[in-house]
């Protein structure tokens with residue numbers, strides 16, 4: 001199956017996923033994440049302000065703050081690039097042209113080498129760590145020259161068979177599913 005087909009199929013599964021089931025799975029994934037050494041070691045953590053369809057990241061943000069970790073969130077730029085900006089309770093947020101909540105334009109970006117762990121969002125994931133996102137290529141571009149740790153939290157509905165990834169697709173280093181933790185190559 002093509003990436004596009006898988007993307008549409010999984011989006012459909014997520015649209016139809018019962019909220020209680022989603023919340024139950026999220027609880028397991030988040031707890032598992034908090035038990036990993038990657039989480040424990042990380043001082044600066046990148047994640048997105050989730051859209052309704054995606055895994056709710058608000059509890060991860062609260063936990064990071066409670067452990068004095070720095071949270072950084074993405075801001076889209078020209079040419080499908082993005083950077084990350086420190087997110088605190090009083091960080092001014094703007095709504096981007098896609099309707100996404102992003103840090104205000106004037107804020108200074110965090111350098112990518114300062115980010116210890118990126119929680120990489122996506123639509124579908126296979127066990128090798130390859131992911132299918134929403135199709136913008138934003139994460140592929142950013143991860144192409146990022147050396148730190150990456151993890152994705154995968155709902156059961158988002159787990160798919162190995163698919164034909166493109167040359168520019170970058171696998172995540174750690175996958176957390178409701179059943180196990182998978183450390184992919186590298």
Ligand SMILES: Nc1ncnc2c1ncn2[C@@H]1O[C@H](COP(=O)(O)OP(=O)(O)OP(=O)(O)O)[C@@H](O)[C@H]1O
Nearest residue numbers: 131132133134135136137138139140141144168169
């Ligand atoms: N490193 C890169 N440099 C330039 N273009 C890239 C790079 N990586 C991906 N792209 C472009 O981005 C487009 C979308 O890629 P893809 O379908 O894999 O997106 P995705 O992985 O679903 O999105 P995202 O990374 O935002 O979650 C492709 O057309 C590809 O050419």
Ligand SMILES: [Mg+2]
Nearest residue numbers: 131133140169
């Ligand atoms: Mg990709």
